[in-house]
Amino acid sequence: AQSVAQPEDQVNVAEGNPLTVKCTYSVSGNPYLFWYVQYPNRGLQFLLKYITGDNLVKGSYGFEAEFNKSQTSFHLKKPSALVSDSALYFCAVRRGSSNTGKLIFGQGTTLQVKP
């Protein structure tokens, strides 16, 4: 069975500091991994994805994520946090061989960036 774990309910960082939001996954076969962001009272917006190739993927708004197969992790990172990055972040996984496209989500991590 597929599963995603985001071990931190909340991450607090100061503006200008680097940030990391953690994600680990479990899936049979090759994983396709995604990060989404949700601002208050809004839907989920796609940030970035890992499908294959370079383990470091870059996405929207200066975010990047590193795929680590041995640790089954896909942590979200940003070199310099902005107050406007404060939001709820979701990691999701899909089996690469899926014929339904189902995404399994983690429980979400609230990122709070303080001025």
Added chain:
Amino acid sequence: NAGVTQTPKFRVLKTGQSMTLLCAQDMNHEYMYWYRQDPGMGLRLIHYSVGEGTTAKGEVPDGYNVSRLKKQNFLLGLESAAPSQTSVYFCASSYTVTNTEAFFGQGTRLTVV
């Protein structure tokens, strides 16, 4: 290009009432999904569809029904609402190619009293 549109955005129901949530997408996507979002639990898949006329159960299907009569629309029904169905509901759609991301609607906030 509207993307994924959910109707209504907010609704309050009394226990035992029924309602239908409508999801419409204009991207010609084959796959469509209904999720519910509850605090601390992330998004959980209720039902999904891999094409017009098809539906399948997700992780938490009890108390819900769905229909996909037209490719662009995916309806979620609650026959007899219960307070446990108070949640935010999200519809999503995607292409059949699994390396593409899913697109989400803005959500429907449902309260059952």
